[in-house]
Amino acid sequence: MRHYNKLLAMLTATAMAFSMSVTALADESAPADTGTDTTITEGTQDTPADSAGSSADAGEADDADKASDAGSSADAGEADDADKAGDAGSSDNAGSADADAADNAGAAEDGTPAAPDAAPAALNYSDVKESNWYHGAVAFVTEKKLIDGLTDTTFGPSEDMTRQMLAVALYRLAGSPEVKAKNPFTDVADDAAYKDAVVWAYSVGIVNGTTATTFAPDNSIQRQAIAAMLARYTGADEASDTSNLNTFSDASSIQDYAKGSLSWAVANELIKGNADGTVNPRGNASRAAVATILERFAPMVEDKTPSSDSDAPSSDIAPAGDAAGDTAAE
DSSP: OHHHHHHHHHHHHHHHHHHHHHHHHHHHHSOOOOSOOOOOOTTSSOOHHHHHHHHHHHHHHHHHHHHHHHHHHHHHHHHHHHHHHHHHHSTTTTTOTTTTTHHHHSSOTTOOOOOTTOOGGGGGOTTOOTTSTTHHHHHHHHHTTSSOOSSSSOOOTTSBOBHHHHHHHHHHHTTOOOOOSOOOOTTSOTTOTTHHHHHHHHHTTSOOOSSSSOOOTTSBOBHHHHHHHHHHHHTOOOOSOOGGGGGSTTGGGSOHHHHHHHHHHHHTTSSOOOTTSOOOTTSBOBHHHHHHHHHHHGGGGTTOOOOTTSOOOSSOBOOTTSOTTOSBOO
């Protein structure tokens, strides 16, 4: 009996130990309860892979936009550079005293801004842009009706100014007075649009012919001749001291008739020297260059009008033996 009781006690102890081991193992394998609902509703958030893909797509789109913007800026820059290069290399700047540093940078050498009240008509010229150094001057002469366009949509800034064009500009600046004088020039037709201007300019002593009977209206006008015509318009006394011309390396090429006038024009900053130290007196002037000169000149003569009592100049004919091709000063 005693042995039976011991055996029963051992079996009971073994059963209890086994039960405790199973319970412990079950507790260790069960996940900890965090108290948080981990259920994810489908479609409410991106998986990490999707998020990375979305960021990459957005980045590519941004890069593409930036690349597009950069390309647009580059194109705009090239267009601006092309405009400036065109200005710098155009014939209106080459050798134009009133263009000076424009030769170097495609901008007005004197920084002349577009006129504050620039005429809208100037903007209608396809060959005159707001970025051009001569834009303000072209707007000014257009508004004042001093220089007409070559066509309704082109001004021709790089084209040479002709003798009759400048005569017309000065005639209009004077108010287009009545002309009673006779036409002395055989090459200025009575029905020419510029006839009154040329005859008036001759009658008040602003211009002379290339000969006693010819004016050569369509010849390009030299820069020294422009100075002479402007000085005569104002009635300015020719400068007796022309030492300011000695600063130009080509001063010796200025014809005698124009030295006093050119010295006056330089002193009044109507005509300026080129970046290379020359004034190029016998070079032709472009329409843009003359527009710039007239913009400077007009305020000087607001109350001055040449008198018909003036004598026509007699010293404009180049003397015999002077440089070939310069048969006249204007």
